[in-house]
Every structure is written in C-alpha cells, then in structure tokens.
Amino acid sequence: MAQANLPKGNVNVSKLNGTQASLLGFLHEGPRTGWELLEEISSGLGRFWNVTQSHAYRELKVLEEKGLVAAGQRGPRERCPFSLTEKGRKAFAQWIQEEPGPEQIRFPLLVSLWFGEHLSPRRLARFLNSQRQVRQERLAQYRKAQDSLRSSGEHPRRDAVLRFGILYEEAMLRWLEEIRDTAKHQPPTRRRIPRRR
Amino acid sequence: MAQANLPKGNVNVSKLNGTQASLLGFLHEGPRTGWELLEEISSGLGRFWNVTQSHAYRELKVLEEKGLVAAGQRGPRERCPFSLTEKGRKAFAQWIQEEPGPEQIRFPLLVSLWFGEHLSPRRLARFLNSQRQVRQERLAQYRKAQDSLRSSGEHPRRDAVLRFGILYEEAMLRWLEEIRDTAKHQPPTRRRIPRRR
DNA sequence: GGGCCATATTCCACAAGGGAAGATGGACGC
DNA sequence: GCGTCCATCTTCCCTTGTGGAATATGGCCC
Numbered sequence: 001m002a003q004a005n006l007p008k009g010n011v012n013v014s015k016l017n018g019t020q021a022s023l024l025g026f027l028h029e030g031p032r033t034g035w036e037l038l039e040e041i042s043s044g045l046g047r048f049w050n051v052t053q054s055h056a057y058r059e060l061k062v063l064e065e066k067g068l069v070a071a072g073q074r075g076p077r078e079r080c081p082f083s084l085t086e087k088g089r090k091a092f093a094q095w096i097q098e099e100p101g102p103e104q105i106r107f108p109l110l111v112s113l114w115f116g117e118h119l120s121p122r123r124l125a126r127f128l129n130s131q132r133q134v135r136q137e138r139l140a141q142y143r144k145a146q147d148s149l150r151s152s153g154e155h156p157r158r159d160a161v162l163r164f165g166i167l168y169e170e171a172m173l174r175w176l177e178e179i180r181d182t183a184k185h186q187p188p189t190r191r192r193i194p195r196r197r
Numbered sequence: 198m199a200q201a202n203l204p205k206g207n208v209n210v211s212k213l214n215g216t217q218a219s220l221l222g223f224l225h226e227g228p229r230t231g232w233e234l235l236e237e238i239s240s241g242l243g244r245f246w247n248v249t250q251s252h253a254y255r256e257l258k259v260l261e262e263k264g265l266v267a268a269g270q271r272g273p274r275e276r277c278p279f280s281l282t283e284k285g286r287k288a289f290a291q292w293i294q295e296e297p298g299p300e301q302i303r304f305p306l307l308v309s310l311w312f313g314e315h316l317s318p319r320r321l322a323r324f325l326n327s328q329r330q331v332r333q334e335r336l337a338q339y340r341k342a343q344d345s346l347r348s349s350g351e352h353p354r355r356d357a358v359l360r361f362g363i364l365y366e367e368a369m370l371r372w373l374e375e376i377r378d379t380a381k382h383q384p385p386t387r388r389r390i391p392r393r394r
Numbered sequence: 395g396g397g398c399c400a401t402a403t404t405c406c407a408c409a410a411g412g413g414a415a416g417a418t419g420g421a422c423g424c
Numbered sequence: 425g426c427g428t429c430c431a432t433c434t435t436c437c438c439t440t441g442t443g444g445a446a447t448a449t450g451g452c453c454c
Contacts, residue, residue: 168368
C-alpha cells in the first residue's frame with residue numbers, strides 16, 4: 001500500500017505545467033537563452049504569468065531532460081540557447097488545447113484592509129495612496145506599450161492581453177477612489193488603543 | 198564562507214509571512230480550529246488571499262512552535278482549537294503596520310490567449326465563453342454576499358474587499374465582451390494547419 | 395593589461411498549492 | 425446496542441513558485 005502519486009495511465013506526451021508551457025511557447029519563435037526568455041516574458045505576459053529566474057532555469061533543465069527542448073552550443077558567458085524539439089512542439093500543442101484554469105490572485109493589500117481595524121486610519125490611507133500611485137504608473141506604461149504595439153503591425157492577441165491590464169488597472173483605480181470616500185465617512189468604530197472586551 | 202541566508206539582526210518579534218498573519222488575524226475574534234479558519238477564509242477573503250488546507254495546518258503548527266498561538270485541548274475528531282497568545286497579538290500588530298506588497302496574479306487564460314495562434318478560433322472562443330460564465334456566477338454571488346453583509350450591521354472594510362471583487366469581475370466581463378468582438382473581426386493570420394516558414 | 399560593471403547562470407532556502415491518505419465521531423439501519 | 429458508512433478533519437508528501445545571494449565572465453574603459 002501507500003504507493004499513490006503515480007501517473008495514472010500511459011501518458012504519451014509529457015504533461016506540462018504552466019511555466020514549462022509558456023517557455024515552450026516563446027521558443028516557437030526561435031532559439032532563446034534563459035536570459036532572453038526571461039526578458040521576453042517580463043516585458044509582456046509577465047505581469048499575469050510571473051516566471052522568476054530560478055524557476056525558468058530550473059524548468060529549462062527539466063525540459064531538456066525530457067527532450068522537449070535541446071540545448072545549442074554554449075556561447076560566451078555560459079549563454080545556452082535552447083531550441084524547441086519536435087516532441088516539445090507536440091507537448092505544447094497538446095497543453096494549449098486544455099481549458100485554462102482559474103486565475104489566482106494574492107493581494108496583500110486586501111488582507112491589510114480586511115483586518116484594517118488594527119490599523120490607524122492614517123496609515124491605511126497611506127497604503128491606499130501608494131497603491132494609487134503604483135497603478136497610475138502602470139497604466140501609463142501599459143498605454144505606451146499599447147501604442148507601440150499597435151503602430152508596429154497588428155498582434156491582436158497580445159493587444160488583448162495588454163488591454164486586460166489596462167481595464168484591470170482602471171478598475172483598481174476606480175475602486176481606490178471609492179473606498180477613499182468610504183474611509184473618510186466611516187471612521188473606525190474602535191478607539192485607537194486596541195481595547196478588547 | 199558560504200554562510201549567507203542568516204537572519205541579519207536580532208529580531209525581537211517573530212517575522213510573519215502573509216499566511217501566518219492572516220491566520221492570526223482571524224484568531225483575534227476567538228479560538229478556532231484549522232477547519233474553522235479555512236471555512237472562514239474561503240468564504241470571504243479567500244478569493245484574494247488563498248490558503249489551502251495543507252498550508253493552513255502547517256502554518257498553525259509553526260505558529261504554535263513559535264508560541265504565537267496556543268493549542269486548546271483537543272475536542273472530538275482531533276479537532277484542535279487554537280487561540281491567540283499575547284506574543285501572537287504583538288507579532289500581528291507589527292506585521293500589519295508594514296506596507297503591503299504588490300499583488301500577484303497568475304492567469305492561465307492569458308497565457309493561452311498570448312499563444313492563441315496555436316489554437317483554433319472556435320476553441321479559443323469556447324475558453325472565453327466559459328470564463329464569461331464563471332464571472333457572471335461570481336458576480337451574482339458577490340452581490341448577494343454584499344447585500345447580506347450590508348443588512349447585517351456595517352463592516353466597511355470587508356465590504357470594501359467585496360466591492361473590489363465586484364469591480365474586478367465587472368472589468369473582466371467588459372474585457373471579455375471587448376475581445377469577443379476583436380476575435381470576430383480578426384481571424385487568425387495563419388492557417389489551421391500550423392505551417393512554419 | 396587590469397579593474398569593474400553588466401550580463402547570465404546556478405544554488406539554496408522558504409512559501410504555497412494540490413491532492414491523497416488516515417482517522418474518527420456520529421448518523422442511521424437493524 | 426452494534427456494525428457500517430459517510431462526512432468531517434487532520435496529516436503527509438510531492439510539486440510548483442518566490443527570493444535572493446553566490447558565482448562566473450565577457451567586454452568596456454582607462
């Protein structure tokens with residue numbers, strides 16, 4: 001007994017996790033080193049599908065072991081370009097047919113807000129303000145990216161992803177406005193000194 | 198050499214990670230078992246600050262070891278209620294003073310969309326449609342929750358968190374509408390059979 | 395030709411997720 | 425009252441993801 005966690009059936013093509021899949025996706029446009037992949041991801045998709053350095057290099061190693069990518073010969077500075085193999089192409093093609101799962105959000109500000117009664121209104125307001133700033137910056141950045149994307153030939157799907165970023169940030173800003181007012185009209189019910197009954 | 202990754206200075210109060218902090222936060226309202234905490238989280242904050250079972254129990258154990266929570270005596274079925282200790286209260290109070298970090302989003306749909314050229318328009322449309330449905334359901338759910346929250350005495354901060362959920366889902370739906378049109382007007386540039394030059 | 399900085403990769407510890415296994419109280423039938 | 429079976433809870437283990445420091449070196453500048 002106790003021999004669970006084994007592959008259920010014969011899997012003809014390697015099962016990918018999302019990170020692996022995204023790496024393979026980018027490799028469709030030609031060989032890339034880990035560094036280049038990281039650049040490419042962080043400049044676009046990265047906001048909604050983060051891939052860290054350590055993770056990328058780790059997964060590339062795994063992908064190579066599985067034969068889904070092939071390491072080219074090392075250039076200067078250990079640079080190692082990987083290219084997609086036929087097997088990798090198949091695995092990706094299969095992966096992308098699957099229904100994408102639900103998104104995950106980890107949003108520390110909401111935790112702070114949820115437990116906001118333990119926080120002075122001033123400080124809470126400060127947190128919200130700094131959020132506002134970050135959002136405005138991002139929004140500006142997205143809009144610029146969108147302009148340059150649209151001018152340099154169409155790429156409707158990447159544009160759509162960007163567009164999501166914009167709508168998201170706009171919603172965030174609207175929300176921040178809204179709750180700024182709420183906070184004003186609604187001073188904390190408890191005194192500053194935490195008094196528990 | 199090679200002895201990095203050590204605590205830099207003397208930390209008077211245990212440093213918390215977000216999960217630990219949220220658990221402590223909920224324990225302010227009285228002792229709870231792991232199960233109860235999970236229920237409470239999943240019914241509210243959970244959407245934006247996920248805590249899985251395994252993680253919760255693990256962290257509770259850690260918190261107990263650090264003396265931030267105290268295990269009450271076990272009830273039936275190994276149920277173990279934890280209560281906040283003074284030390285735990287302090288650690289939380291300190292944690293919540295810190296500026297909350299940026300949110301993280303992992304959104305598989307956007308990966309699929311980004312690489313949408315490898316996907317038939319029909320299937321992509323199907324993915325987007327099922328998203329739309331999920332969103333509408335959530336939105337309805339949020340709105341109901343909001344009604345009941347508002348009727349049962351004020352709780353402005355939780356309301357604000359909910360409100361974020363609503364704005365978020367609304368933005369998502371608007372986005373889905375937008376790109377549905379885009380997809381229609383913009384059939385894929387490549388043929389169905391993947392032909393690479 | 396030597397020092398330094400930006401580029402790349404590797405390593406390690408910790409945080410978080412996912413799901414199966416285990417454990418048992420209590421409901422229900424008889 | 426006695427077994428059995430389900431829903432509830434907890435534990436365990438593996439994978440995935442994050443963060444940052446260590447290492448290495450090509451190429452620039454003097």
